Every structure is written in C-alpha cells, then in structure tokens.
Amino acid sequence: ISMAWAGSLASIRLVIQGKHLELTEALKAYVEDKVGKAVHNHAYLVMEVDVRLSVRGGESGRGQKLQKCEVVTMFTKKHGVVRAEEATDSMYSAIDRVSDVVARKLRKIKEKDGHGRRLPSHVGEILSRESSTAPPTPAVEEPDFPDEIVRTKIFDMPPLKINDAMDHMANIGHDFYAFRNAESGEVNILYKRKEGGYGIIIPRE
Template sequence: MQYNIRGENIEVTSAIQRYVEKKIGKLERYFHSPVTSDVHVNVSVFNEKQRIEVTIPMQELLLRAEEEHDDLYAATDLVIDKLERQVRKHKTKINRKFRQQGAPKYVLAELENEAFQRIQREEEHEENIEIVRTKRFDLKPMDSEEAVLQMDMLGHSFYVFTNAETGDTNVVYRRKDGRYGLIEPS
C-alpha cells in the first residue's frame, strides 16, 4: 500500500506516520493478494479533538472511515476497527454469494473464527438503515469535465454539481471499469 498522510492543524511526525502505517498495514491480512492501492489519511485537530479519516480505494471495494477522539492513537485504533468491520462485512457478502451459487463452503477459511461469526450475527441484526450524518453544501455551476476533476481531487467515487448549461443537478461517478458516468434528470 502507498500511504498519503496529511495533517490539518497538526504536524505529522514520523512516530504518527509509523503508527498509522503499522495499523493500516494489518488490514492486508484479509486479502489473498497484496493490496496495490493508495491509502489517503487525513489527521486533523479541531477544538482539542483529534480526528482521523482513512480512505482506501480498491478495485471492488472502497473502504472509508473516520473517527474523533481526545487521543490521536485511540482514534486511529477506532478507525481501524471500523475498517475491519467493513472488510468482514464485504467478505461475508462474497461468501454468502458463493455459497448460494454452490461454491465450496469455506472460501475464506482464515476469517472463519468465533469472533468473526459473533460480529457477523451482530451485523445481521443491524440491517436497519439509519442516516447518521447530513451534509449541506452549495452546488457550483460547472461542466461535467470540471466535476470529474473535482471528484478525483477529493478522492470520492461520485460528485454532485449543477450543470452550467442546463441548470439541473447532475452526478458524475467512477464506474467499476475505471471510466466515468453522468446521471442527469429526465
């Protein structure tokens, strides 16, 4: 993994960098082949709270988590826990899909332990959809090419904007094949 660690209102020391890289590196044990993606880490300090955001874009999965805590190291540990849950949930869906198609029962044997099964049962009970955060922002009029550039600059997989030509709200997104799509209202 390639690490891109940035700090806002905080200097990213070599100790912080080593700790973050060590913790995020532990996620590689969940994958058969080495992960060849860039890891974007944003460390910031606001109102004496340490905040860490981690984004790991991969081919079939986008891992993203953020956490806020008084201690940066504790926030890092909490963010890694969230990312591990996301990976396990993704692997569970893949295993369930293979089992339904008649594949071998244990596709990922290293994940089949008591802790994984307990977390799996807990997550199945958490199927209720709950909106936990709402973001509001002004939509800048632009063309779709500028929107794609903004999306890539932010490291997101989609971007909402106002089309400068039509005045409609549009969405550009990154497709699984690496190209881009545009959603327009009809």
C-alpha cells in the same frame, strides 16, 4: 507523505496527510502499524490507503479540541472504496478506532466476495413504484450555502449491478451513490430513504 509497507503489503501505496498537526515519526509509525494490520488480510484487493489526520477546535478554534483520523481505502474496480472516520480527544485513540472500523468493513467484503447476494425485495418494489418520480423532498429551511461549485470529483464509474452498488454505498458511509447500471448502461442514483429501505433514480428515456 507517500510511504510503502514491507512484506505482504509492499504492493500497496500508503499516503499519510496531516492538517493542523505535526506528523511525527512516532505518529507515522503508529499509523503504519495499526492500519497495516487492518488491511493485512486483504492486500490482494487493496491498491492504495489514504490516511488523513487533523485537529480542530480547542484553544485556536471553537468547541472541544478533537483529533480526527480518516481512512480511505482504494480497491479494485469491482470492490470500490471503503471509508471510515473517527474523532476523539486523542489521535492515537482515533487511529485505533478507525482501524477497527476498516477491519470490520473488510471482513464483510471478504464474506460477501464470491457469494452473490440476492437483491432485497423492497428495492424491486421501489424500482417500479418510483420509476417516474423523484424522491420526496422534505419542507425544510434551506441553509445559506454558496451558489457556486466549490469542489469537483472525477472518478471511474465501471458498470455495477444494483446489489453491488448498495455494497459500495455502505462501504463509503454515504446516503447516496451514483453508479452506471450494468443492465441498462445508464447512470443511476441509489439513495437511502428516511422511511427505511432504498430508492433509485433512473433517467426517463
């Protein structure tokens, strides 16, 4: 369901999706209110907000019945994407929690916006130490996954500095992030190391 906010949020597209549950008017109004308050102070940056509500487990499935809310906030190319996800036994509680997480992440972006962050020294050390090697692969038993491509994602990849790529990776909550290095023009992979700090994979010339 595609909706539109009023007032200062009128320029932002709101998309609400439901899986294994009925999107009632009360639920849609609650999402519009709570998530709207979370992004209100950052309307000048946000292009789209995608809210995905789902139910899993319980009588028709395995384990505890959980109500999950996931919010993906699409920003300008400079600021990337913010993602938050929460699952509880109440959908309204999940919406409350995920809205709080989104609001905190947006505040951090606002604080950093316009204030350049120095590249941590350990990233520079990793760049020189691991320039010719791949990240260590732990010896673990491989799960039985299908040996075929089951999903394809297409997205813009504007040039980024390494410290900006680190911010983007933190915003989406992933352990790795592919980006185009603004200095070299090449696609690099930034990742979190189990030993602490970050690593980066750079293609050999």
